[in-house]
Every structure is written in structure tokens, then in C-alpha cells.
Amino acid sequence: MARIGGKLRSAARERGNGAEQGCSASRDGGSQGVMRDERGGHGASAWRAARVTLAASLALCLIAPFALAGCSGGGEKAGSSSQESSAAQPQEGYAFTDDLGNQVTVNNPQRVVACMGSFADVWQLAGGTLVGASQDAFADYGIDEANVQSVGDFSGLSLESILACNPDFVIMTGSSSGRGGGVAQTDLKDALEASGVSVAYFNVTTFDDYLRMLRVCCDITGRDDLYASNGDDLKAKVSDAIDAGRKSVPQGARVALLTTYSQGIRVLPSSSTAGAILNDLGAVNIADENPSLLSDFGLEALLKTDPDYIFLVPMGDDDAAAERNLKAATMDVPAWSELSAVKKGHCVVLDKALFLYKPNAHWDEAYKALSDAFEE
Numbered sequence: 300m301a302r303i304g305g306k307l308r309s310a311a312r313e314r315g316n317g318a319e320q321g322c323s324a325s326r327d328g329g330s331q332g333v334m335r336d337e338r339g340g341h342g343a344s345a346w347r348a349a350r351v352t353l354a355a356s357l358a359l360c361l362i363a364p365f366a367l368a369g370c371s372g373g374g375e376k377a378g379s380s381s382q383e384s385s386a387a388q389p390q391e392g393y394a395f396t397d398d399l400g401n402q403v404t405v406n407n408p409q410r411v412v413a414c415m416g417s418f419a420d421v422w423q424l425a426g427g428t429l430v431g432a433s434q435d436a437f438a439d440y441g442i443d444e445a446n447v448q449s450v451g452d453f454s455g456l457s458l459e460s461i462l463a464c465n466p467d468f469v470i471m472t473g474s475s476s477g478r479g480g481g482v483a484q485t486d487l488k489d490a491l492e493a494s495g496v497s498v499a500y501f502n503v504t505t506f507d508d509y510l511r512m513l514r515v516c517c518d519i520t521g522r523d524d525l526y527a528s529n530g531d532d533l534k535a536k537v538s539d540a541i542d543a544g545r546k547s548v549p550q551g552a553r554v555a556l557l558t559t560y561s562q563g564i565r566v567l568p569s570s571s572t573a574g575a576i577l578n579d580l581g582a583v584n585i586a587d588e589n590p591s592l593l594s595d596f597g598l599e600a601l602l603k604t605d606p607d608y609i610f611l612v613p614m615g616d617d618d619a620a621a622e623r624n625l626k627a628a629t630m631d632v633p634a635w636s637e638l639s640a641v642k643k644g645h646c647v648v649l650d651k652a653l654f655l656y657k658p659n660a661h662w663d664e665a666y667k668a669l670s671d672a673f674e675e
Contacts (some may be wrong), residue, residue, distance in 0.1 A: 303551075337402050345602060372527065392404060392405075392406050393405055393406075393518060393519050395499075395518070397473070397499040397500045398473050398500055398501045398502045398511075399473045399485070399500045399502075400498065401498075401499070403497055403498070403499045404497065405467075405468050405497050405499075405519055406467075408427075408467045408468035408497070408519065409428070409465045410430045410464060410465055410468070411427055411429050411430065411431075411466065411467070411469070411470065412430060412431035412432065412450060412461050412464050412466045412468075412469045412470070412473065413429060413431070413432045413433070413436065413466045413469075413470045414430070414432075414433050414438075414450065414453055414456055414461075414469065414470065414471045414484055415433055415435070415453050415470075415471070415472045415614065416432070416433060416434075416435035416436035416437075416438070416439045416440045416442070416453070416469045416656070417440065417503065417656060417657035417659060418472070418501060418503075418512070419432040419433070419436035419440060419442050419447075419470075420436070420440040420442070420657075420660075421503075421509070421512055421513055421516055421659060422470060422516055423442070424485075424516075424518050424525065424529045424659065424660055425513060425516035425519070425522055425525055425526070426517070426520040426521075426522035426525050427516060427519070427595060428522050429442065429446075429447045430448060430464045430465070430466065431447060431448045431449070431450045431460070431461060431464035431466065432447050432448075432449065432450065433449070433450060433451065433452060433453040433456065434449050434451065434452050435452070435453055435656075437449065438516055439652075439656050440656075440659075448460065448463070448464055450464070453472070453484075456484065456487065458487055458490055458491075461487075461491070462491075462494055462496075465662060466496050467496065467497065468496070468497045468498075468499070469491055469496055469497070469498045469499075470501065470627060471484040471485070471487070471488075471498060471499070471500050471501075471503065472484050472500065472502065472503075473485060473500035473501065474502055476496070484500070485500065488500075492643050497613075499515075500612045500625050501515075503567050503657060504570060504571065504572055504575060504618075505572070505575045506534075506537055506575075506662045509657065509659060509662065510530050510534065513526060513530050514526060514530065517530070519659060529660055530567060533660065533662060533663060536663035537662050537663045537666055539663070540663045540666035540670070541579050541666055543604075543667075543669035543670065544579075544580040544581075544666055544667070544669070545580060545581050547670055547673065547674060548580045548581055548582055548670055548673050549582070549607070549673065550581040550582070551581070551582070551583055552582045552583065552607045552673070553582075553583050553585050553588075553604070553606045553607045553608070554577055554582050554583065554584060554585065554606055554607065554608045554609070554610060555585050555586075555601060555606040555608070555609045555610070555640070556571070556574055556577065556584055556586070556610050556612070557609060557610070557611045557612070558611065558612045558613070558614050558655070559611060559612075559613055559614055559624045559625045559628055560614045560624070562662070563628050564596060564611075564616045564623075564628045564629075565593075565596055565610065566586050566593055566596050567584075567586070568584070568586050568593055569584045569586065569587055572654060572657065572658075573610070573612060573649065573654040573658045573669070574586075574620075575655075576665055576666055576669050577610075577669065579666070580666070580669060580670060582608075585604050585606050588604070589604055592604070598634045598635060599633055599634070600638060601638065602634060602638060605638060605639050605640075606638075606639075606640055607639070607640060607645060608640050608645045608646070608647070608672075608673065609638065609640040609641070609645065609647075610646075610647040610648075610649050610669075610672055611625060611629075611646070611647070611648045611649065612648075612649050612651055612654045612655050613625055613648065613651050613655070614651070614655060623650075625648070631661050644675075645675075647654055647672045647675045649668065649669070649672065650668060651663040653668055654668075654669075
């Protein structure tokens with residue numbers, strides 16, 4: 300994190316130069332979740348398409364296209380094992396309801412495409428393997444591009460690239476594209492299902508959303524051990540971080556959560572990841588007091604609300620450009636220096652790896668980082 304004062308300093312705290320490496324996500328047990336790459340700059344160049352081999356095509360043909368007759372429904376397991384093993388067998392004919400209310404059945408999927416980087420990460424944390432992913436999976440979550448094919452930007456997916464992966468399961472977001480007016484992923488559902496592909500939609504913003512998605516993915520892969528390590532254990536850490544944060548964060552402190560983009564600044568709502576964490580820590584998002592800030596933001600409006608703290612989340616893949624946009628929208632504007640939070644040094648740039656992207660296995664770090672921002 301960096302304080303905004305007389306000089307603008309680097310926005311992101313150091314999180315290491317490479318991937319936090321875990322074991323490979325094998326299907327026969329004994330593997331662990333793959334940790335995220337928290338780098339910020341590999342970019343989206345040189346995407347290499349993975350060639351579909353004859354052996355993979357034959358394996359796809361052998362996968363049963365329908366749920367087995369004896370499967371359980373409603374998201375419950377189709378059977379149980381009495382063996383004491385760290386990794387259970389993948390589920391056959393697993394049925395569940397996705398976040399859009401669709402009934403989905405998957406049959407031990409082996410060729411999975413994830414159309415959000417954070418979803419690709421969750422699938423691997425659940426012990427799954429991928430054949431395709433959206434471009435942000437490689438740039439922001441360290442997915443191995445040598446073995447996984449890019450299917451385009453998450454806001455402008457290529458249906459042709461998805462189908463070229465010969466998928467048996469596609470994981471998508473149920474939210475709008477979010478930028479550039481791209482086609483919503485929900486618009487691809489009919490075409491994928493017409494091709495015999497199972498599709499599930501998830502909406503993940505909060506830690507509870509993450510746990511819900513991880514639970515479904517671990518049920519599909521049969522990896523209860525990975526839910527224990529990447530879900531239950533993480534839940535305990537998040538709980539500890541919230542308890543500690545509530546002791547250090549000024550309760551009721553009024554906070555402006557801002558994000559920079561190419562055309563300026565906008566206010567983040569409490570329904571955002573950063574907003575949800577802020578509320579859990581006992582602070583107040585000024586957008587809850589003044590909802591008009593979400594649609595009609597300006598420095599004059601910010602001066603009227605005069606928050607106690609200002610936290611900024613840079614947006615964009617280019618860190619240098621994000622810093623320039625931030626400086627142009629804040630320090631270069633005379634009114635900015637009149638804000639109480641700026642005068643008191645209570646203006647902090649947050650790490651976008653934790654607050655712009657979904658933190659997944661690092662939710663506890665996100666809670667601690669936001670708590671620490673109040674003490675900067």
C-alpha cells in the first residue's frame with residue numbers, strides 16, 4: 300500500500316516475483332491447491348493454443364454425456380467412500396443449482412474451460428485441471444499458458460475458441476461483462492448447451508461466495524481435503540483477521556472507496572469485494588449514505604461528504620498507466636488537497652491483487668491489508 304501525500308508512490312505492496320507454487324492438480328489424489336501468481340505484469344501477449352491430441356479426443360468420446368441413473372440431485376454427493384484417504388474419488392453424475400438458478404449436471408468433467416481468471420483459480424484450488432481459460436487467468440492468476448488455451452478476454456469471449464477445446468464443462472460468470480460493452484457470458488449458454496456442453500454460472504464477490512463456489516467445485520472433483528485446506532482452514536483465518544481488524548479499525552469511520560479507470564474515478568459500492576470487507580471490519584462506505592455518488596461522482600460531491608479515509612484501487616493491466624490516471628484524477632486537481640483525509644494522510648492506495656481481483660486463497664490477507672490501511 301502507498302499513502303497519497305506530497306508525492307504519489309507505488310500502489311501495490313510487494314507480494315513476491317513469481318507464482319506461489321503448489322502441487323499440480325492431479326486427479327488421482329494427493330495433490331494440493333495451486334496458489335495464485337500475484338504478479339502484475341505478464342500481459343496478454345503470446346497466447347499459445349493447446350493442440351487437442353487424438354488421445355484426448357478419444358477420452359472425450361468415452362465421457363458419458365448424461366448423468367448416471369443412480370445419481371443424487373440438489374448438490375449432494377452420489378456416494379461415499381469408507382477408505383481413509385486424503386483425496387476422495389471424483390463425483391459421477393453430480394447435480395447442483397448454479398448461482399442463476401440453473402440445474403446443472405456434470406459427469407466427472409475432464410476438459411474444463413473457466414471464463415474468469417478467478418474461477419480458473421478456484422477450479423484448480425479444488426483439484427481440477429483446465430484445457431481453456433480467459434486471458435486474465437494467465438496474467439492475474441498464474442495459470443500455466445503452456446497447457447491451457449486462451450479463449451479470449453472475459454468480457455469478449457470467443458465461442459469458437461471455447462468449442463475448439465472440446466470442453467465437457469464450462470464455468471462462467473453470471474454478472475455483466477463489466478467493461479467495453481462485450482457480450483455477457485450468459486448469452487453463450489444456449490450455443491454451448493446445444494453443443495452438448497454443461498455450463499454453470501457463478502457470482503462471486505464476498506468470501507462466502509468464494510466458499511460456496513469452492514464447495515461445489517470440490518464436490519465435483521471429490522476433493523474434500525482441498526475444501527478443508529482452502530475453505531475451512533481459510534475461514535478460520537478470515538475470522539481471526541476480522542476479529543483483529545475490528546479492534547484496530549475505528550468503528551463507524553467513514554470511508555470513500557474509489558477506483559481509477561481511463562476516464563477518471565468512480566466510487567465502489569458495498570457490493571464490491573473491497574466494500575464487503577470494509578463493512579465486515581465495522582467501517583462505513585460513504586456510498587451507503589449517498590448512493591448518488593455511484594452514478595454522479597465528482598470531487599465537489601466528495602468534498603461535501605468529506606470522508607475520514609480514502610482508499611483507492613487502481614484499475615487496469617498497465618501499472619504505470621494506472622498510476623498516471625490516479626495522479627491526474629487526484630493530486631493534479633487543486634480541490635483534492637482540501638479533503639480532510641488527504642490533509643491527515645488518510646489516503647491510501649490498495650493492492651489491486653487483493654481488491655480488484657478476487658483474492659481466493661488469500662482472503663485473510665485482504666482483510667488484514669484493509670485493516671492495516673487504517674493505520675498507515
